[in-house]
Every structure is written in C-alpha cells, then in structure tokens.
Amino acid sequence: MTNLLEVQNATKRFGAFTALQDVSIEVPKGSIFGLLGPNGAGKTTLIRIINQITIPDQGKVYLDNEPLQPMHIKDIGYLPEERGLYKSMKVGEQALYLAQLKGLSKREARERLKYWFDKFDITHWWDKKIQELSKGMAQKVQFIVTVLHRPKLLIFDEPFSGFDPINANVIKDEILQLRDEGATVIFSTHRMESVEELCDHIALINKSKKILDGKVSDIKRAYKTSTFEVGLKAENKNGLLDTLNNKFNTTPADFKTIDDQLKLKITLEDTMSSNDLLGYLSDKGQVLRFNEVIPSVNEIFIKTITENE
Amino acid sequence: MSNLKLIIRREFIARVRNKTFVVMTFLSPLIFVGMIGLITWLTSLSKDEVHEIALLDETGVFEPYFKNSKGMSYIQYSDLSLNDAKDSVIAKDLYGLLYIPKNKSNKELEKAIQFYAEEAPNIDVLQRIEKIISEELTHQNFEKEGVDVAVIESSKAKVDIQIENFLGEKTSKISNYVKMFFGGLAGYLLLMFVVIYGNMVMRSVIEEKTSRIIEVIISSVKPVQLMIGKILGTTLAGVLQFFIWVIIGSVLFVGASFYLGVELQPESTVQVSEVLQEEVNNQAQLIFQDISNLPLVSLTILFLIYFIGGYFLYSSIYAAIGAAVDSETDSQQFMLPIIVPLMLAFYVGVFAVIENPHGTVSTVFSMIPLTSPIVMLMRVPFGVDWWQILISILLLFGSIWFMVIFAAKIYKIGILMYGKKPSYREIYKWLKY
Numbered sequence: 001m002t003n004l005l006e007v008q009n010a011t012k013r014f015g016a017f018t019a020l021q022d023v024s025i026e027v028p029k030g031s032i033f034g035l036l037g038p039n040g041a042g043k044t045t046l047i048r049i050i051n052q053i054t055i056p057d058q059g060k061v062y063l064d065n066e067p068l069q070p071m072h073i074k075d076i077g078y079l080p081e082e083r084g085l086y087k088s089m090k091v092g093e094q095a096l097y098l099a100q101l102k103g104l105s106k107r108e109a110r111e112r113l114k115y116w117f118d119k120f121d122i123t124h125w126w127d128k129k130i131q132e133l134s135k136g137m138a139q140k141v142q143f144i145v146t147v148l149h150r151p152k153l154l155i156f157d158e159p160f161s162g163f164d165p166i167n168a169n170v171i172k173d174e175i176l177q178l179r180d181e182g183a184t185v186i187f188s189t190h191r192m193e194s195v196e197e198l199c200d201h202i203a204l205i206n207k208s209k210k211i212l213d214g215k216v217s218d219i220k221r222a223y224k225t226s227t228f229e230v231g232l233k234a235e236n237k238n239g240l241l242d243t244l245n246n247k248f249n250t251t252p253a254d255f256k257t258i259d260d261q262l263k264l265k266i267t268l269e270d271t272m273s274s275n276d277l278l279g280y281l282s283d284k285g286q287v288l289r290f291n292e293v294i295p296s297v298n299e300i301f302i303k304t305i306t307e308n309e
Numbered sequence: 310m311s312n313l314k315l316i317i318r319r320e321f322i323a324r325v326r327n328k329t330f331v332v333m334t335f336l337s338p339l340i341f342v343g344m345i346g347l348i349t350w351l352t353s354l355s356k357d358e359v360h361e362i363a364l365l366d367e368t369g370v371f372e373p374y375f376k377n378s379k380g381m382s383y384i385q386y387s388d389l390s391l392n393d394a395k396d397s398v399i400a401k402d403l404y405g406l407l408y409i410p411k412n413k414s415n416k417e418l419e420k421a422i423q424f425y426a427e428e429a430p431n432i433d434v435l436q437r438i439e440k441i442i443s444e445e446l447t448h449q450n451f452e453k454e455g456v457d458v459a460v461i462e463s464s465k466a467k468v469d470i471q472i473e474n475f476l477g478e479k480t481s482k483i484s485n486y487v488k489m490f491f492g493g494l495a496g497y498l499l500l501m502f503v504v505i506y507g508n509m510v511m512r513s514v515i516e517e518k519t520s521r522i523i524e525v526i527i528s529s530v531k532p533v534q535l536m537i538g539k540i541l542g543t544t545l546a547g548v549l550q551f552f553i554w555v556i557i558g559s560v561l562f563v564g565a566s567f568y569l570g571v572e573l574q575p576e577s578t579v580q581v582s583e584v585l586q587e588e589v590n591n592q593a594q595l596i597f598q599d600i601s602n603l604p605l606v607s608l609t610i611l612f613l614i615y616f617i618g619g620y621f622l623y624s625s626i627y628a629a630i631g632a633a634v635d636s637e638t639d640s641q642q643f644m645l646p647i648i649v650p651l652m653l654a655f656y657v658g659v660f661a662v663i664e665n666p667h668g669t670v671s672t673v674f675s676m677i678p679l680t681s682p683i684v685m686l687m688r689v690p691f692g693v694d695w696w697q698i699l700i701s702i703l704l705l706f707g708s709i710w711f712m713v714i715f716a717a718k719i720y721k722i723g724i725l726m727y728g729k730k731p732s733y734r735e736i737y738k739w740l741k742y
Contacts, residue, residue: 073529
C-alpha cells in the first residue's frame, strides 16, 4: 500500500522550546490515521506543518510522493480543534468564500454546497448569520466547508467535540463514507473509543517526540501479553484459587455475572498455549468465560506514556 | 478569482455593510455642518449678552466717555459711597463695579482704578474699559504738555496692506485663515481616517483570532496575503467613504456659493472689487472666493495619496498589534508607537506649520514617513514645491514596504498565539523566528 503522506524527521523549535523533534509518520492511502498524544505533545504543530501554516526547521513532507508545496493546499481539508467562522457573516456567503479560497469556482462551490445542505437538511440556514446558530449547528457548517473541495487528505482535530451523540454519529458515518470514496483521513483526538472504532493506523506523540506508531492490529499484537480472562464455577472455590495462584501468574479480574463464580486473569508462559489452559481449566470446573485480553488503545496510550515519563 | 482578490472583496463588503459605516458616511457631513452651525449660533448668543456695569467715578471726568455700546451698558453710581455701591451691585446682581478714585495724579490713576466683580470679568470687557480710560488719560496728558489733540488725531495713519499674488489675483487677509482651515481640516481628517480605519483593521484581526477562523483561513492562504488583503479591502472602504464625503461636500459648497452669489471660476482671475471688500456683509462671499481659489483638486488628490500611504503604514502596525493580543483591551499597551507619531504630526502641523509653513521643522516633519501625511497635507494649501511632495511621497511608499514586512513577521506568529499577553520583548523575539 502506498503512502499518501510522509513526514520525514520533522523538527520545529520556537526559540528555546522544541515543539517537535525528529518526528516521522507515514499515512497510507485510504486509511484513517489516528494522531494521538497528551495535550501539548506537539500534535497541533505537526498538523500545522502538514497544512503549511508552520514551516519546519528540519525535515521533509511529501504528499502523494511530491514535496509539499503551496499548490497542495487544495488537496488538504482541515478542521481545527478550535472551530471558528466569521460570526456576523451569513452561512451561505461564508461557505462560498471559504470554498473559493480552496480553489473552487463560485458555481462549483454553490452546487456542492447545495448537495451538502440538502443532505444535512440545513438549506434554510443559508441566509442566517453564524451567530444565530448554535454551536453544534455551526460545527456542521464547518464540517461541510472542510470536505467541500474533495481533498485527498482530510485532517480532523477532535471532530466530535461539541456534537450530541446523534450528530456525532452522522459525522462519523460521513467520515467513513469519505474514506470509502478514496479520501485519507488524519484524525487527532483524545477520545480513545473513537480511535478504536475508526483508526487503522496510529502514531503516538509525547513531549515533542513520536514514541509509537504502526497498524493498530500490529500494535495490539505487540502489546498483548497472552493473558486470558477466566470465569469458573467450582465446588471448592477457595481451594481452586490457591491451586491456580500457585500454578499460574494470576491477577484478580472483575466482570459482571449473574451467579457467583471465580474470576481472574491468567497470564501464560510461552511454553503453554491457550488450548492447554482451557483443557486444564475444564478439568477443574465449569468454564463460563474464557477470552484473551487485548489491550485497548487507551491502555496502550497510558502505558506507553507513563513508561516514557 | 485569486485569493487576494477574494480576501479584499470580503473585507470590503464586511466594512461597507457594517451599520456604523453607513451611518458615519452619511451622517458625518451633516454632523459637521451642524457643528459649525451650532458654534456660530452659540457665539452669536454670547454676543447678544449685555454686561451691566456700575460706574462709580469720583473724579467725574471719565463718566461722559462711558457710553452704552454693544454688549455693555453703564449705570451711574457716582453719588454713592464705595461700600454702598458694592452692596447695591451685589443686590442687583450686576456684572461688576468700576471704581475710579479721586485725588490722584494721572500717573497714580493708571494703577488705582479698580473693577469689583463676583467672578473674574471677561478680558474683552476689561480691555474696552482700559481703552476708554487710557485714551482719555493720554488726551489729558497731551493737553497738559500743550499738545494739540486735534492735530494728533488728524495725523494718525491707518495702514491696511493689500495682498496680491504674482498672478495679479487679489486676496483678502482671511485667505491665510482659509488655507490654515483647509490644511488643518485635511490633516485632521487624515488623522481620524488613520485612527478609525486602522482600528477597524485591528478589530478585524482580533475577531479572526478570537473566533478562531484564522486557522481555517491560513490553511488556505498565506498570512501575509490575508493581512494585505485585509488592509487593502479596508482602504477601499475608506476611499469610498471619502469620495462620498467629497461629493456631498462639493454639492453643499456649490449650493452654498450659489446661494451667496459667488461666481465659481477657479481658472479665471477673480477680481475682488473694492466695494465688496469694504462691505462686511460680503465677508462670506470673500471666504468662498478664497476657498474656490485653493488648489482643491490637487489637495483632494494628495489627500488620497497620503491617506492611502499613511493609512497603509499605520494599519500594518495596527494589524501586527491585533495579531499580538487576544482582546481589544490588551491592545492599549501597544498603542504608543501609533499615538506618539500621530500626535507629534498633528501638533507640528498645528504649531509649526501655521507659524511658518516652509520652516525647517515643517519641512523635516513633512518628509519623515510616519508624520509626513498629516504635516504635508497641512502645508499643501500654502503652496509646496512639487519636488518636496515627490520626495515625501517616495519616502512614504518606500517605508511602507519595510513596515509591511516587519508587521507581517509579527502578524504570522501572533495570530497563532493564544492566551498569553505578550510583552514588547516577546514580540521582538517573534521577529527572529
């Protein structure tokens, strides 16, 4: 799979402060790429470099195998975390203006806006001023403006903040549809459940450095520890617990069940397979639960960050 | 359409659609005319006021010379004692009491006359009284020395210099005031334009920053493009407003001069007849004649050039300030670099130019870019060599280039800085990023 965007060894300093140090990322074409990191890690600086708002001190950026240059502006759509539109400007005029700045002709912009306004059922907002709209409504307008010029690369910084669950879902579906139509999406967020749900690839940035990146499935595979969550029903619960504690590396587990059972997590040595464990356990009692513990992105996030402190 | 054009158009429309703009454009000329009317009316009011002055002349010599005149009337108190007279003046609430003591020599009398009043009396009133007494004392002194007063009176000469330029046009002395007025008006107008429109630019930058649209815009266009587009769009709005004012002003002027019966022929030599000059009622006509003799067209063109130049220079500073701060209240600390040169220019204009339009101070300040727009405009009605104007304009537009580069550096860093209130030192650091 080819990469739509490649950032190579980007470094950016502001005076004595280093905002980004030697960061490289590769965003495959057609993927949804999660850009993660705590506040102030350097995500926004990286996004601004990709948007050509900030010029890196060192490093190179390639879009579609070409060095990034001003003509690429029309290939990128950017929804910043801090949303903003001209408050006293009318919705339609404003959308036309911003679309034209991205290189669309007025006629083209008007046609596409009509499509999106119909789709979101907001045609009657056209002559309203932004200040008359609610925050969520203004965000919808901003989303449309971001995707209107059909960019190859879409950058969403916290796209769901400010939306109620229903509208967040609408936006999520739109993002997925845009991806299916061929767009590549960079997705910067703190909400790990949406990363889990949407992203194929992630990069984790902390304190101006990239500390982790790759395919989500690969990362999870690397971070899993052959740990299994087990629920057992047995006569002698305490006796069995002692036996298991002696034989395996265990930790207590907590999950909801209807009736009383022994709950624990068992981490296996390399010498033992999950089938061996299951066989052993089924001899001791009735196995009600047996599943591999896959670390969530959230856990990986916290673990990597704290390890890097 | 190119992005710069799009930005200019948006900014222009945003300014012009603003209600304040519409109101200011059409109401200001009316307010201006109204103000002049109000001032004239107020002055005429105070002229109608009559000061009643009690006169206690113990010598009895000066009494006959105090005749009721315009604005002053005298009441004889000469048979009262000083204390009774004071009480009476207070009781009757008169303007004041003039007391001329007796048994003094003429020399002593010069310092012995007193004026009692509750409030400090009007300078004009005092001067008129002093003149009456001085004249009479002088007469007495002459007579004492045996000089014939009639001879002195008849030999007094009164010179009235007639002003004429080399083209043979006669002008009144008022013409200097007319030039001052128009020069001052142009300078003042430019000052107001720079402050009002510069502030608009700054507010608009702050608005983009606080509404956070800035990040969306500069992911499409270069910050410098946005800054220049914003300044140009706002300039166009200013020029439009100025043209509307010029049209309204010309209509008012032509209407007024038609009403007063002045023939407007700026090209031909306007002969001001002797009769006209002597008639006070035709003063207004004379003034209009002087105005129509001014280089109004070149003044208007120069105003536009200097407005655009001066405004560009200052509004780049305004834009940089707007980018550096988060709110208008924070901008106050950075206003100094704008206010100081503007005020300096204005005061140089008011004091130096009117005193001596072609003196060293006036000439130097009409060359320095930050002050030249205002100072030069004030000099123009008095006639300035074309090469001086040319140098001044070249310097002005040359410095704009540097100022825009300088401001753009602050601007492009500032617009992405939130939350902190920067200091001058911090901004200096931005220049080096």
